[in-house]
Amino acid sequence: MFEELLNSPFYQRTLAAAAFIGFTNGFFSGFVVLRRNALSVSALSHTMLPGIALGIWVTGYLSQWNAFIGALFAALLVGLGSVAVARGKRIAEGTSLAVLYTAAFAAGVAILPKLETRSELEHWLFGDILAIANSDLWLAYSMGAVILIAGNLLMRPILLTLFEPNVAAAQGVPTRTMQYLVFMMLVLALVSSLQAVGCVLSVGLLVTPAATVSLLTDKTSALFWGGGLIGGIGSVIAVLLSGYFGISPGPAIVILLGILFILAYLFSPKYGLLVPKFIFNRRP
Amino acid sequence: MIEGLTVSYRDILALDGVSFATSCGNRVALVGPNGAGKSTLLKAIAGLVTRQSGNILWRGTSVQKWSREFAYLPQREEIDWSFPITVRGLVEMGRYPQTGWWRKFSNEDQAAVDKALESLNLMDLQDRQIRELSGGQQQRAFLARALAQEAHVLLLDEPFTGLDRNASILLGDLLAKLAAEGRLIIASHHDLGSAPLLFDEVLVINTQQVGFGDVASVLTPSLISKTFAVTETQSHV
Numbered sequence: 275m276f277e278e279l280l281n282s283p284f285y286q287r288t289l290a291a292a293a294f295i296g297f298t299n300g301f302f303s304g305f306v307v308l309r310r311n312a313l314s315v316s317a318l319s320h321t322m323l324p325g326i327a328l329g330i331w332v333t334g335y336l337s338q339w340n341a342f343i344g345a346l347f348a349a350l351l352v353g354l355g356s357v358a359v360a361r362g363k364r365i366a367e368g369t370s371l372a373v374l375y376t377a378a379f380a381a382g383v384a385i386l387p388k389l390e391t392r393s394e395l396e397h398w399l400f401g402d403i404l405a406i407a408n409s410d411l412w413l414a415y416s417m418g419a420v421i422l423i424a425g426n427l428l429m430r431p432i433l434l435t436l437f438e439p440n441v442a443a444a445q446g447v448p449t450r451t452m453q454y455l456v457f458m459m460l461v462l463a464l465v466s467s468l469q470a471v472g473c474v475l476s477v478g479l480l481v482t483p484a485a486t487v488s489l490l491t492d493k494t495s496a497l498f499w500g501g502g503l504i505g506g507i508g509s510v511i512a513v514l515l516s517g518y519f520g521i522s523p524g525p526a527i528v529i530l531l532g533i534l535f536i537l538a539y540l541f542s543p544k545y546g547l548l549v550p551k552f553i554f555n556r557r558p
Numbered sequence: 559m560i561e562g563l564t565v566s567y568r569d570i571l572a573l574d575g576v577s578f579a580t581s582c583g584n585r586v587a588l589v590g591p592n593g594a595g596k597s598t599l600l601k602a603i604a605g606l607v608t609r610q611s612g613n614i615l616w617r618g619t620s621v622q623k624w625s626r627e628f629a630y631l632p633q634r635e636e637i638d639w640s641f642p643i644t645v646r647g648l649v650e651m652g653r654y655p656q657t658g659w660w661r662k663f664s665n666e667d668q669a670a671v672d673k674a675l676e677s678l679n680l681m682d683l684q685d686r687q688i689r690e691l692s693g694g695q696q697q698r699a700f701l702a703r704a705l706a707q708e709a710h711v712l713l714l715d716e717p718f719t720g721l722d723r724n725a726s727i728l729l730g731d732l733l734a735k736l737a738a739e740g741r742l743i744i745a746s747h748h749d750l751g752s753a754p755l756l757f758d759e760v761l762v763i764n765t766q767q768v769g770f771g772d773v774a775s776v777l778t779p780s781l782i783s784k785t786f787a788v789t790e791t792q793s794h795v
Contacts, residue, residue, distance in 0.1 A: 307642070308641070308642070427659070427660060428659065430654050430657070430659050430660075431659055433651070434651065434654060436641075437638065437641055437643065437651070438632070438637075440601070440606045441606065441630065441632075443606070444604060444605040444606045444623070444624045444630075445624055445654070445655055446623075446624065488642050492642055492643070492644045492685070492686070492687035493642075493644060493647065494642055494643050494644075494647050497642060
């Protein structure tokens with residue numbers, strides 16, 4: 275039964291999607307961990323739900339594309355809006371984000387009862403990577419490619435902006451552009467993970483991998499590549515296990531990543547809770 | 559050489575017409591009461607804050623905004639010490655102005671990083687996360703970044719704050735060595751007692767310039783009491 279599943283092209287497509295979406299999101303989680311804005315990622319991911327509802331409401335039907343565009347629109351509106359409001363310095367970014375995302379969420383809740391396709395929304399809440407179509411896969415690939423290429427090309431100015439914004443600005447790095455760019459990439463990553471884990475669980479895929487790596491090493495570049503590997507390999511293994519045990523793959527991915535994080539937290543050679551400190555602190 | 563440097567934050571005048579001339583090989587202490595504009599002056603020279611007026615002349619040319627030859631070392635509390643970066647990673651950041659955004663790290667870049675780490679005795683600590691260093695080692699890590707950047711003017715904001723006695727002595731010796739190699743060191747400093755030991759020249763500011771010259775001739779008791787007493791009354795207004 276399980277072998278049959280493995281041989282089916284649908285399942286192979288699912289595994290490819292899990293590997294790629296997991297890798298891209300894991301890679302980007304490096305930025306999330308460096309920016310220390312996991313909570314705003316969570317806020318944005320919830321914004322996508324009203325975005326999808328809005329997309330359906332406006333077009334009258336549910337399709338991948340209008341759901342994606344709705345989610346993208348809502349996340350951009352709330353995300354960039356909160357950055358813009360926070361630029362006024364009077365309101366902190368977290369505050370403006372909380373205000374805007376709850377307002378957007380409320381709008382989504384208001385729209386929901388008007389929709390005929392309400393039941394299918396569950397699919398967007400928790401994802402359904404088994405139902406991924408070729409067109410979804412291509413969409414996820416292209417978004418992932420944008421993130422990986424932009425993230426790598428602009429790694430130095432982004433790192434400098436995150437570490438020392440005023441020094442970066444003095445060196446001629448357009449720090450404001452970099453901040454907006456990281457935000458754009460975040461929204462793309464969130465949208466690309468919708469199909470795999472849904473908007474509620476996408477936070478797990480976008481935070482956990484690099485958070486796990488940060489318990490294992492201090493190398494900045496490892497956060498990105500290590501996060502990508504953990505995200506990609508973890509997602510594939512989780513999908514395989516979910517097929518074997520017959521549970522939903524979306525939650526399985528986030529559960530597995532969470533378990534890896536807890537293992538690293540407990541047993542990391544350097545920072546592990548259960549590893550005696552005196553052995554490793556005695557370095558030259 | 560600095561001519562008539564003025565900086566304001568919105569409507570608040572932080573620095574008014576500061577002018578002084580010094581040369582490489584000197585260690586200049588920047589002295590003044592809290593809020594006198596010491597950090598602002600360092601940041602203005604480093605190009606981190608915009609100057610309303612004034613000129614910075616370096617080797618005969620005017621520095622408009624930022625120069626690779628100027629390195630700024632922030633105050634301890636301005637640094638995000640938990641940022642996941644190793645000492646080596648930090649020093650490599652000093653090469654970013656040379657490498658630009660994309661160019662791969664060349665052997666030359668790696669050699670510059672190695673040299674900087676070596677000369678500041680950080681080779682054994684290069685894989686440590688920056689929070690796992692002592693205060694003195696953290697100062698050295700940022701100095702190493704400045705060396706990797708091939709900076710000739712080192713602008714340090716309160717480098718001796720928070721260091722214990724031994725670390726202060728080591729840092730003092732290190733700054734003397736860096737100056738002897740031909741660099742110009744400008745550092746804000748709040749301990750007037752140790753200034754003559756650690757610095758060659760002193761610039762006293764209190765928004766405006768109060769005095770500049772050799773430490774011994776400038777830091778007279780009358781000038782000190784005048785500079786620091788004025789703020790006392792101002793702060794009560």
